[in-house]
Structures are given as C-alpha cells and as structure tokens.
Amino acid sequence: MPEQTAPAGRAPRSPHSPRPARADALRNRDHILRVAERAFTEHGVTGSLDAIAKQAGVGAGTLYRHFPTREALLAELLAARDEHLVARREALRDGSVDTGDALHGWLDAVTEWAGTFDGLPEPLRAAASSDSSPLALTCQGFITTTDEFLRAAQRSGRxxxxVRARDLFLAALATSWVRGAAMADDSSSAALSALSRRGWEAPALP
Structure with a gap:
C-alpha cells in the first residue's frame, strides 16, 4: 500500500494529534469573544465570566474549555487589537521621528492600549512579573519593543x-490606571505622562 502524504505545504497529521475543532466549537469561541469584549467594554475586566457565558448562551464549562482563565480571555481579545498598535510602532520606527519623541510616542501608545478595558492595567502589571499568566508573553513583547525605543534614545543621548524598559512599561500602565480612575480629571494622565518623561529623559546638553 503506498504511503499517504499530506497536501503540499502541510505536515502529515499524527494519528495521536487532536482532530481539528468542529465548526460549531469555533463559532461558540468567536461568539464568546464578541460577548466578552462587549461585557469588558461596558463593565471592566472584573466582570463575572459565568455571566459572560450566560449572555453568550453557552454553559460555563464551554467558556472555560476555550478560555481556562480570565487572563487567557483577555490575551485573546488584546491580540485581536494588535493591528493599530503595530501601525503606531512602525510609524515611530521609520527614522523620521526624534528618538526621544519616538520613545515618548510609544509609551503613549502603550498607555492607550492598556486602557482598552477598565481595570486592565492591574492584570497586565501582575503578568509582567509572572511566567505563567497567559498575558505574560504579551507583556514581554511590549517590554522588548519599549527596550528597542529606549536603547535608540539612549544611544543618541535623549x-x-x-533607565530600564520594564520600569517604563510599568509607568505606562500606571498612567493608564490614572486615566481610568474615578478621581482623575482630563489632565491627570497627561500630567503623569509628562512627569514620567522628565524622569527618563536625559538633560539637554549645554
């Protein structure tokens, strides 16, 4: 009997590997994501996952099979919003922006991203110090990009x-938290961002 081969460009599937997810399971997953995004947008990230499952018309077990933790659900929702942030990053990388302004612009982008949902800065802060959180890889990617902009600014004396990239990332999360805090006014996050810049920016040469 001739050996069976996989279609071009696709590796053969092991007899022990899991079968592709059924179409209805994928539909459930996508629907849960849509409902969760709406719930987190309206109520913040601390809302009940069981309530999200109920609103999605699925059992809690179905939600947890797709997203075992709140952080796993958040990581998936944030990944879907990467396109705008990637565009900001590439625009700041093109060399036409002063390295200090590029770093400041990137930190502003991180601050805005961390405010996607009310309460998001806290699980991101926790994930930045964890290897096990589903958000840890996301945070590490942001810290790595921050380090790229920081090193460029350091090389040019800006x-x-x-200063460490991780500290700047955490400062951006703090600024985002202030932006969403009930006691903050419209100028609070801008003031904190300016204070942060004065902390990392090198003194101007005489």
Missing amino acids: ARAD
Whole structure:
C-alpha cells in the first residue's frame, strides 16, 4: 500500500494529534469573544465570566474549555487589537521621528492600549512579573519593543543610561490606571505622562 502524504505545504497529521475543532466549537469561541469584549467594554475586566457565558448562551464549562482563565480571555481579545498598535510602532520606527519623541510616542501608545478595558492595567502589571499568566508573553513583547525605543534614545543621548524598559512599561500602565480612575480629571494622565518623561529623559546638553 503506498504511503499517504499530506497536501503540499502541510505536515502529515499524527494519528495521536487532536482532530481539528468542529465548526460549531469555533463559532461558540468567536461568539464568546464578541460577548466578552462587549461585557469588558461596558463593565471592566472584573466582570463575572459565568455571566459572560450566560449572555453568550453557552454553559460555563464551554467558556472555560476555550478560555481556562480570565487572563487567557483577555490575551485573546488584546491580540485581536494588535493591528493599530503595530501601525503606531512602525510609524515611530521609520527614522523620521526624534528618538526621544519616538520613545515618548510609544509609551503613549502603550498607555492607550492598556486602557482598552477598565481595570486592565492591574492584570497586565501582575503578568509582567509572572511566567505563567497567559498575558505574560504579551507583556514581554511590549517590554522588548519599549527596550528597542529606549536603547535608540539612549544611544543618541535623549534618554538616561540608568533607565530600564520594564520600569517604563510599568509607568505606562500606571498612567493608564490614572486615566481610568474615578478621581482623575482630563489632565491627570497627561500630567503623569509628562512627569514620567522628565524622569527618563536625559538633560539637554549645554
């Protein structure tokens, strides 16, 4: 009997590998994501996952099979919003922007991204210090990109040499938290962003 081969460009499937997800399971997953995005937008990230499952018309077990934790659900929702952030990053990378302004622009983009849902900065902060959170890889990617902009600013003398990318990422999360805080006014996050810049920016040469 001749050996069976997979279609061109596709590796043969192991007899022990899981079968592709059924179409209805994929539909359930996509529907849960849509409902969760609406719920987190309206009520913040601390809302009940069981309530999200109920609104989606599925059992809690179905939701947890797709997204075992709140962080796994958030990681998937944030990944779907990457396109705008990637465009911001590439625009700042093109060399036409001063390296200090590019770093400041990137940190502003991170601040805006971290405010996607009310309460999001806290699980992101926790994930930045964890290897097990589904959001850890997301945070590490942001820290790596922040480090790229920071090193460019340091090489050109626009940022202090003792500043760390992780600290700047956490500062951006703090600024985002202030933006969403009930006691903050419209100028609070801008003021904190300006204070942060004064903290990392190198003194101007005489």
